[in-house]
Each structure stands twice: as structure tokens, then as C-alpha cells.
Amino acid sequence: MRTLEQTTQEVLDLASKHFNVPVGSLAPEDDFFKKLGIDSLQTLEMLSRLENHFGVELPDYEVQGVSDFRTLASRIQSRL
Amino acid sequence: MLDLSQYQSIGAALKDALEKYADEVCLIEADREREKARLTYREFKNLAQPLAKALQDGGFSVGDRASIIMTNQSKWLISAYAVFYAGGVLVPLDYKLTPDEQWQLLKHSGAKVLITEYPIWRQLSVAAGRAAATNVSTVLVTEAPKNADLAGAQPWEDFQGSGEPAFVPRTRIDVACIVYSSGTGGRPKGCMMTHENYLEQCVALTSIYPFWPGVRYLSILPTNHAIDFMVGFFGPFTCGAAVVHLRTLRPEYVREAFSKYKITYVSLVPLVLKNLQKGLQARFDELPSVKRKVLNAMVAVNKALTKSRPRLGLSRRLLKQVHEPFGGELRTIIVGGAFTEPQTLQFFYDLGIPVANGYGLTEAGTAITVNDLRPFRADTVGKPLPGMEVRIIHAGADGIGEVSVRSKTIMSGYLNEPELTAEAIVDGWLMTGDLGRFDDAGHLQLFGRKKNMIVTEEGKNIYPEDIESVFESLPVKEFCVFAANYIWPQRSMVGEQLLLALHLEPGQTYTEELRRDISARNSKLLNYKRIHGVVLLNEDFPRTASLKIKRNSLAEQLAKLDRVTAFLPL
Numbered sequence: 094m095r096t097l098e099q100t101t102q103e104v105l106d107l108a109s110k111h112f113n114v115p116v117g118s119l120a121p122e123d124d125f126f127k128k129l130g131i132d133s134l135q136t137l138e139m140l141s142r143l144e145n146h147f148g149v150e151l152p153d154y155e156v157q158g159v160s161d162f163r164t165l166a167s168r169i170q171s172r173l
Numbered sequence: 174m175l176d177l178s179q180y181q182s183i184g185a186a187l188k189d190a191l192e193k194y195a196d197e198v199c200l201i202e203a204d205r206e207r208e209k210a211r212l213t214y215r216e217f218k219n220l221a222q223p224l225a226k227a228l229q230d231g232g233f234s235v236g237d238r239a240s241i242i243m244t245n246q247s248k249w250l251i252s253a254y255a256v257f258y259a260g261g262v263l264v265p266l267d268y269k270l271t272p273d274e275q276w277q278l279l280k281h282s283g284a285k286v287l288i289t290e291y292p293i294w295r296q297l298s299v300a301a302g303r304a305a306a307t308n309v310s311t312v313l314v315t316e317a318p319k320n321a322d323l324a325g326a327q328p329w330e331d332f333q334g335s336g337e338p339a340f341v342p343r344t345r346i347d348v349a350c351i352v353y354s355s356g357t358g359g360r361p362k363g364c365m366m367t368h369e370n371y372l373e374q375c376v377a378l379t380s381i382y383p384f385w386p387g388v389r390y391l392s393i394l395p396t397n398h399a400i401d402f403m404v405g406f407f408g409p410f411t412c413g414a415a416v417v418h419l420r421t422l423r424p425e426y427v428r429e430a431f432s433k434y435k436i437t438y439v440s441l442v443p444l445v446l447k448n449l450q451k452g453l454q455a456r457f458d459e460l461p462s463v464k465r466k467v468l469n470a471m472v473a474v475n476k477a478l479t480k481s482r483p484r485l486g487l488s489r490r491l492l493k494q495v496h497e498p499f500g501g502e503l504r505t506i507i508v509g510g511a512f513t514e515p516q517t518l519q520f521f522y523d524l525g526i527p528v529a530n531g532y533g534l535t536e537a538g539t540a541i542t543v544n545d546l547r548p549f550r551a552d553t554v555g556k557p558l559p560g561m562e563v564r565i566i567h568a569g570a571d572g573i574g575e576v577s578v579r580s581k582t583i584m585s586g587y588l589n590e591p592e593l594t595a596e597a598i599v600d601g602w603l604m605t606g607d608l609g610r611f612d613d614a615g616h617l618q619l620f621g622r623k624k625n626m627i628v629t630e631e632g633k634n635i636y637p638e639d640i641e642s643v644f645e646s647l648p649v650k651e652f653c654v655f656a657a658n659y660i661w662p663q664r665s666m667v668g669e670q671l672l673l674a675l676h677l678e679p680g681q682t683y684t685e686e687l688r689r690d691i692s693a694r695n696s697k698l699l700n701y702k703r704i705h706g707v708v709l710l711n712e713d714f715p716r717t718a719s720l721k722i723k724r725n726s727l728a729e730q731l732a733k734l735d736r737v738t739a740f741l742p743l
Contacts, residue, residue: 126700133631133700134448137423150205153421154244154292157269160700 101166111142121163175379175412182343182368184257186411191218194413197386202247204420210247224255226334231311235260235341239286240279242266242293245392245418248315250406252288260341263350265397268293276302281361282351283308291317298324345369351588352399354535355636363588370538373581375408377558381545382505382529384412391417391430391439399539400440400509432500440507444630450520476523481548488525495524505529510632512666515551522549531555537603538582542617553616565610573620576609577602619666625659627669629701640702643694650676651714653722660728661736670705674731676714683709692743706742
């Protein structure tokens with residue numbers, strides 16, 4: 094079982110890979126809309142990648158209003 | 174052509190449609206690849222009536238207000254019909270607002286009943302704003318897990334009365350819905366839409382984009398939005414068509430739904446349409462050069478043959494590989510909520526997929542103009558719908574002036590706001606605050622806004638007053654939020670931004686620490702509501718005797734600054 098820290102790190106790694114930004118440039122507390130310059134649709138695409146990676150299903154409502162990596166990771170963690 | 178002239182209310186028109194099309198499918202609901210529900214009009218009625226009866230048994234009566242805060246799903250429409258059947262007024266609210274914003278609007282609307290979903294209620298039930306909304310006495314929650322603590326709410330599925338509910342008639346001038354066009358932070362603008370507004374709009378829209386049994390409309394825009402309420406509920410239901418709901422908006426499932434459910438119409442906001450364009454363009458770019466050349470040639474042929482009007486059958490044959498992923502039945506993509514760039518519209522039209530571009534306001538009962546596709550024009554927002562009188566007032570030498578509208582679809586006013594209503598509707602004409610001009614062919618072209626607000630590509634109206642509270646106690650002398658184009662008018666409807674005007678304390682400078690403070694506050698706002706930059710003004714803001722900022726005068730002062738150098742991106 095992953096710890097929240099591990100999950101968070103994997104979320105950051107995947108996001109940086111998906112959006113082509115240096116791994117070290119993202120931090121757990123970062124606002125991903127701002128940091129990655131993405132819109133709500135691109136966020137949904139990122140979520141699909143994360144679901145595939147973690148093997149979980151994240152309903153849209155679970156991520157409603159979430160804008161930072163740490164909270165996103167905790168939502169994933171609760172479904173692992 | 175649809176004739177609703179015999180009906181006095183939404184409820185009466187729907188009631189008859191439910192009988193007339195009893196065996197037709199009206200709703201399909203899917204969650205990812207799983208189909209959750211498929212209902213005929215008869216089954217829909219059988220689910221709605223016990224709810225209407227339970228509402229009546231609970232004291233809900235004529236003119237009472239019931240709010241729905243739900244994602245797009247079958248229970249949204251079933252609940253709405255039950256409310257109309259019982260003679261109620263519907264208050265559809267945006268499920269994407271924060272819980273406190275939702276409570277604020279619930280309080281303002283005077284809703285007695287709230288119908289919502291369990292994940293939304295989990296947040297709403299613990300929000301501070303709940304305490305003030307004492308008017309909400311009944312809360313119904315859909316899809317709650319068994320034995321979940323509902324914090325005073327009741328499961329929607331168990332809220333059923335026995336026996337026949339009494340149909341409560343309403344008249345055309347009665348309010349059917351209170352639809353909030355803005356105002357989560359300032360003065361809420363609750364548009365009071367009458368039954369007549371909806372009946373007339375439905376007839377006008379379906380005269381150009383008709384529904385019939387067998388048509389399938391993919392409902393993606395939130396149903397609380399005026400467009401989806403009309404073309405994703407009232408329009409298709411009065412014509413016996415079916416609505417398809419997806420419980421997820423992930424692009425891959427939306428794409429799949431087109432072919433799986435043979436979608437006829439879909440409404441999208443410009444952001445989603447542009448995303449579709451990007452995806453298609455990427456697919457085309459990946460084609461081997463020979464195939465690419467063949468595709469380009471087919472597009473050129475299609476373009477030539479559809480110059481005067483769409484020819485769907487022909488386009489589907491010519492560009493089979495493009496149309497197949499859309500299910501092969503798609504007639505039109507309706508785009509609304511915000512302005513769409515002409516090149517995006519043209520891209521789809523050239524592929525034989527007409528985009529019904531239009532222009533409207535919640536206050537005007539959804540659409541004012543639409544492109545009738547005869548011929549397709551990407552550079553305009555179309556012609557006025559039947560029954561719409563549109564005129565340009567205070568036009569300059571270039572013919573551009575404020576667009577004003579008069580029709581039976583115009584709201585009766587803003588709830589509890591006679592002053593705002595008097596500003597918006599003058600001698601029966603709705604002042605839109607948008608700048609436009611008619612061309613020789615009678616098409617309306619838009620050229621920016623006169624009003625201090627922006628509309629995002631996601632179709633969200635953002636008023637500066639609604640977001641200012643997040644900057645309260647900012648360590649500066651004074652601040653004010655503006656739409657950048659309000660200060661420095663641009664003849665454009667895209668790329669609109671908000672700015673924060675700051676007057677610093679004497680001797681204070683705009684430091685990195687202050688920028689970070691603003692940025693941190695900004696990130697507390699929903700992403701589409703955020704400001705984009707800061708403008709510094711080294712003089713006192715003009716104020717009224719009661720010390721309120723005179724926004725117009727301040728905007729004039731700011732306009733003297735050079736936009737390029739004064740605007741400091743955040």
C-alpha cells in the first residue's frame with residue numbers, strides 16, 4: 094500500500110510527464126491550473142491518466158473544486 | 174412546426190408530451206461505459222408523479238420554490254417536472270459553485286425545497302452558509318449510500334407519495350424559473366423567467382433546429398444553464414426526442430457517446446469545441462502524406478458543395494472517416510455560452526459538421542440570434558430568431574452600438590431587484606450591454622462589451638463585484654476589480670481578462686511579497702474566476718458620499734494609463 098507521500102510524488106511525476114514540464118518544478122501545494130497553465134478539460138485528461146496509473150475510478154464529483162496536487166493525491170489515496 | 178399556443182405553462186406542455194410519446198425513449202443515462210438508465214416517457218412520468226405527490230403532501234404548493242443542484246442526470250429532469258407539475262417555481266443552481274455561494278443563492282431565491290446529489294450534499298450540509306438559509310425546510314438527496322448520515326435531509330428515492338398528485342395549472346405570465354445569471358458575491362441577479370418565456374423560445378428555436386422522436390441530444394452543458402434547460406430538456410421533451418446524460422465529462426467517454434448513442438445534436442461551450450478541433454487536427458496531422466492529401470481534397474470538394482447550405486448526406490459520404498467517430502447521425506453542434514472564434518466554426522463546417530453559432534443571454538430567455546446555416550457564416554452570430562426584435566442603439570459612425578432586444582422571451586425582471594431591472598429593461602427593451610452591428614444580410618456581428626464583466630470560454634459570466642471579497646483586508650490603501658476590456662475597450666469577445674486595480678499606501682511599493690499575497694488569495698477563487706493581472710494607480714479612488722467606489726469614474730482614470738505597460742501579469 095502506497096503512503097500519501099508516495100501517491101503525491103507519483104501524481105507529480107505523471108503530471109510533469111503528461112504536460113512536459115521538469116519533474117522538480119512541481120510541488121504538492123501547487124495549483125495545477127496555474128502551474129501547468131491548463132484548463133478544466135485538460136485536467137480531466139490528466140485525471141484519466143492518473144486513474145489508469147493507479148487503477149482507481151475517480152468520479153468527476155470527487156475532484157470538483159480541487160486545484161492542488163496534494164488534495165488530488167489524497168482523493169486518489171482514499172480510493173486505493 | 175411545433176405549436177405550443179394552447180399551453181399556459183411548461184408543466185402543461187410536458188404533461189401532454191408525456192402522454193403523447195409514452196412509448197418513446199426520453200432519457201438514457203450512462204456512467205462511463207455503463208448504461209445506468211433508459212426511460213420511456215411513460216416510465217419518466219411514473220417516476221415523477223410520486224415525487225410530485227410527496228411534495229404536495231409535504232405542503233409544497235402553487236408558487237413555492239424548489240431548487241435543484243445536481244449534475245446532468247435523469248433525476249434532474251424528473252425532479253424539475255415534478256416541481257412544475259405541482260405548480261412550483263424551479264431554481265436551478267450551478268453545481269460548480271462553492272457550497273457557501275450555493276447557500277447564498279438558496280437564501281436569496283427563497284427556496285423551500287432543495288433537491289441535490291449525495292456528493293454535493295456532503296459539502297453543502299457542513300458549510301457555514303447553511304445556517305442563514307432557514308427558508309430551505311426540505312432537502313432531498315439522490316444516490317445516498319444506505320445508512321449514510323444525511324444531516325437532516327431525506328433520500329430522494331424514498332420521497333414518494335401514494336396516489337395521484339393534483340396537476341396545478343399556471344398561467345403564461347407566472348414565473349416558471351429563477352435563473353441566476355450572476356451575483357454570488359455582489360447583488361445576485363436572479364432572472365425571473367415566465368412560462369411564456371420558455372414556451373415562446375422553444376417554438377422559435379425548434380423552428381430552426383427541430384426535434385422529433387428518434388432524435389438524441391447529448392446533454393453536456395450543465396442543465397441549470399439556460400441553453401441546456403431548453404435544448405436538453407424542454408425542447409426535446411415537447412417533441413418526443415431523447416436526452417442522453419453522461420455522469421462523467423471525460424473527453425474519451427464524451428467522444429465514445431457520439432457513436433454509441435448515435436447522437437443527433439449536442440451543445441458545447443467554445444472551450445470544448447476548440448478541444449474537439451484540436452483533437453481532430455492532431456489526427457489529421459498524423460495521417461500519411463497521401464491520405465492527408467486525399468482528405469484535403471475531399472474537404473475542398475465538401476466546402477464547394479456546401480457553400481449555400483449544409484448537405485449532410487453528401488458530407489457524410491465524402492468525409493466518412495471524419496463523420497464516423499461522431500456516430501454518423503450528428504446534424505448540428507450547438508455552441509453557446511460564450512463567443513466562438515470564426516476559424517473554429519469554419520473548421521467544422523468545412524468538414525460537413527454545421528455549428529449552430531448564436532448569441533443570447535439568460536435574461537433574454539436563451540438565444541437572441543442563431544445562424545440559420547443558409548448560408549453558413551462564421552463571422553457573425555446569425556440572424557434574430559422568429560419573434561425577436563433586435564436593434565442597435567446609440568450607434569457610432571461605424572454603425573456599432575449597444576444591442577437591445579424586445580420579445581416575449583425576455584425575463585420579467587431580477588428577483589427583489591427593481592433598480593437593476595429598471596436598468597436592464599427600458600421601455601420593454603432589454604439592454605444587453607454588448608456592442609454589435611447588423612450587416613447588409615441582416616446578420617448580427619459582435620464587437621465587445623459595454624458592461625463591466627467577462628464571459629469565459631467555458632461560458633461563465635464573471636462580474637468583478639462577485640470576486641472582490643477574496644481581496645478584502647489586502648494590505649493596500651484600496652483596490653477594485655475590473656474587466657480589462659471595460660477599461661480599455663477592445664473590439665473583441667475573446668481572451669477577456671480581469672484585473673485588480675490597486676492604490677498603494679503612501680511610500681508602499683508593489684513588492685514580490687504583495688504579489689504573492691494577491692496570488693494566494695486569487696487561487697482561492699474557482700479557476701475561471703481568477704484575476705489575470707494588477708494595475709497600479711497612484712491616486713485616490715473616486716467615491717460616492719457613502720464612500721462606495723465610483724466604478725465608472727475610476728475606470729475612466731485607469732483608461733488614461735497605457736494598457737501594455739500598466740497591466741502587470743500575476
